[in-house]
Structure formats: C-alpha cells, structure tokens
Amino acid sequence: MKDVYILDAVRTPFGRYGGALSGVRPDDLAAHVVAALVERTGQENADEVILGNANGAGEENRNVARMAALLAGLPLTTPGATVNRLCGSGMEAVIQAYRAIAVGDASAVIAGGVESMTRAPWVLPKPEKAFPAGGQELVSTTLGWRLVNPRMPAEHTVALGEGAELIADKHGITRAAQDAYALASHQRAAKAGLDREIVPTAGLTRDESIRDDTSLEALARLKPAFRKDGGTVTAGNSSPLNDGAAALLLTDEAGLRGREPLARLTTSAVSALEPRYFGLGPV
Structure with a gap:
C-alpha cells in the first residue's frame, strides 16, 4: 500500500441560496x-x-466530474466520475481517490464536490399512461427526498429540519444551546484564515452565510422553522442552503516532488444508522 497525501485544496466562496x-x-x-x-x-x-454531488438533477448533466474536467481544459483522456453519498458526497470522492492511489491504481487524483442548491431544477414525473386526467405535480429538487417509493416507511425519509428536531428531542439539546453553538460557529468562521483556500468566483471573495454581526439576542428572536409548537431549530441555528465547489489534489509520495503536503491520509470508514437520526452520522 502506498502513502497518500493531500497536496493542495481550493474552493469557491460559499454563496447563499439565491445569492x-x-x-x-x-x-x-x-x-x-x-x-x-x-x-x-x-x-x-x-x-x-x-466529484461528489447530491442533487444531480439538472445542469450537472449526469456526470458533473467529467463535465468539469472538460470545461477546465484537462486532457480529453482524463476520466471523470461523480459519486453520491448525500451530505458526505465530497468526502466519499476523497475516500475513493485515496483508495485508488493507496492500491496503486492511480498516482494523482483530483477529488472534491459541487452543489448549486439555487439552480436545482423542478422536475415533472412522467405519467403512468399517455394523456392522464388531471394535473401533474412539479417537484423541487433543491432539498430533501423526492419521488419516494410508496413502499418506503415514512420514518425512513424524514426531512432534514425535522431530523434535527428529532435529534434535539433524543439528546435534550435546548434551543439556547443550539443558538449558542451557532453564534460560536459564526464567530470562529469570521476569524478563521480562509483566504488561501478561497478562489474568487463571480465577484464573490468570502462566504456569504457567515454572519459576524449576529448575537444571541438576534438568534433568540427567530421563530422555529420546522415545528410550529415546541420547535428549537431556526433559520439562525441550522445549516444554510449554499452554492459552491471544492477540489483537492491527492497524490502519492512521488507526486509531492519535494513539496510539503497539507495532510497524509491513513484510513477511512463509513457507517449507517437509523435513518431518522441521520444527522448523527459521521461526516
């Protein structure tokens, strides 16, 4: 088995939904x-x-990794593969790249992920038969499950926000604790040295969803977003909908050519758990 290194990593700033x-x-x-x-x-x-991609229903054009390689001007002989493990899709891309290099199937792989939640399309399911009576429902592909198998138990397809509420119930995580954690996250992100990894994109140079001007008082004024009665998850203490992309170069030791890597990868693992508590999964 060969040693595997992350030589460098870049990303766009993360743009907010509609931003x-x-x-x-x-x-x-x-x-x-x-x-x-x-x-x-x-x-x-x-x-x-x-590349990891969770939506993949529109302009990703079935295999966004291959599309990106071509658009970026890489040699036409450079293969591209798109993987989907939902929120862990980008990590899955890195894991697959790591494994390919470790066993000697590759020496250098570009891995990462991309998502445009803003541009995720509406889809219209095909009717079961020609000229059906009545209307057809448009389905948003921005977030959550879509076109779910009717045989699937409802508790296996809990929406993201409700899933967060279930975890708060299970572990006694209060609204105040969530707000405090969200505030700390914004403050840490605002102080972090992110400039080196960010590639200016469409005039944007910093993440749009970092709110360095928020406060516990401002967060406390927000209404629950997913449960009207007794809810604790709000627009202020939950994850935003974002647009962005990231790419890392993984290489074997020969590919370093004397350069200092960011990290060495040693192993990887995946696991699953009860679907309604998906938010506790290791990502």
Missing part, C-alpha cells in the same frame, strides 16, 4: 476550482477527477 453564485452553473463552479487547483499545483495530468 452571488446563483447565476453560475454547477458544472462551471466545479470547473473553476479544478482549473484553479491545476494552476496552483501544476498537475495537468491527473489520473482521474472524482
């Missing part, structure tokens, strides 16, 4: 970071591009 990156296609977001990574590292001949 500064709403006019940028997901394949262009991905191509932007892939091209920037190649420029920074000089790695023009990666063995493969592997």
Whole structure:
C-alpha cells in the first residue's frame, strides 16, 4: 500500500441560496476550482477527477466530474466520475481517490464536490399512461427526498429540519444551546484564515452565510422553522442552503516532488444508522 497525501485544496466562496453564485452553473463552479487547483499545483495530468454531488438533477448533466474536467481544459483522456453519498458526497470522492492511489491504481487524483442548491431544477414525473386526467405535480429538487417509493416507511425519509428536531428531542439539546453553538460557529468562521483556500468566483471573495454581526439576542428572536409548537431549530441555528465547489489534489509520495503536503491520509470508514437520526452520522 502506498502513502497518500493531500497536496493542495481550493474552493469557491460559499454563496447563499439565491445569492452571488446563483447565476453560475454547477458544472462551471466545479470547473473553476479544478482549473484553479491545476494552476496552483501544476498537475495537468491527473489520473482521474472524482466529484461528489447530491442533487444531480439538472445542469450537472449526469456526470458533473467529467463535465468539469472538460470545461477546465484537462486532457480529453482524463476520466471523470461523480459519486453520491448525500451530505458526505465530497468526502466519499476523497475516500475513493485515496483508495485508488493507496492500491496503486492511480498516482494523482483530483477529488472534491459541487452543489448549486439555487439552480436545482423542478422536475415533472412522467405519467403512468399517455394523456392522464388531471394535473401533474412539479417537484423541487433543491432539498430533501423526492419521488419516494410508496413502499418506503415514512420514518425512513424524514426531512432534514425535522431530523434535527428529532435529534434535539433524543439528546435534550435546548434551543439556547443550539443558538449558542451557532453564534460560536459564526464567530470562529469570521476569524478563521480562509483566504488561501478561497478562489474568487463571480465577484464573490468570502462566504456569504457567515454572519459576524449576529448575537444571541438576534438568534433568540427567530421563530422555529420546522415545528410550529415546541420547535428549537431556526433559520439562525441550522445549516444554510449554499452554492459552491471544492477540489483537492491527492497524490502519492512521488507526486509531492519535494513539496510539503497539507495532510497524509491513513484510513477511512463509513457507517449507517437509523435513518431518522441521520444527522448523527459521521461526516
């Protein structure tokens, strides 16, 4: 088994839903970071591009990794594969790249992820028969489950926000604790040195959802977003809907060429748990 290293990593700023990156296609977001990574590292001949993508219902064009490789100007012989493990899709891409290098199937792989929640399309299911009576329902692909098998138990397809409420119930996580954690997250993000990893995109140079001006008082004024009565999860203490992309270069030791890596990967693992408590899963 070969040692595997992360040589470098770049990302777009993360744009909020309907924000500064709403006019940028997901394949262009991905191509932007892939091209920037190649420029920074000089790695023009990666063995493969592997990207995570959870939505994949629109402009990702079925295989956004291959689309990004082509749009970024990589050699036409560079393969691309898109993987989906929902919130862990980008991590899954890195894991697959790590495994390929570790066993000697590749020496350098670009891995990462992309999502445009703003540009996720509405879909219209095909009717069971021609010329059905009545109307057809449009389904949003921005967030959550869609076109669920009617045989699937409802508790296996809990929505994200309700899932957070269930975890709060299970572990006694109060609204005040969630607000305090959210405030600390914003404050830490505002102080973090993120400039080196961010590639300016469509005029945006910093993450749009970092609120360095928020406060416990402001967070406490927000109404629950998912449970009208007794809810604790709000727009202020939950994760935002974002647009963005990231790319990492994984390589074996020979590919370092004397350069200092960001990290060495040693192993990986995945696990599953009861679907309604998906938020406790290790990502």
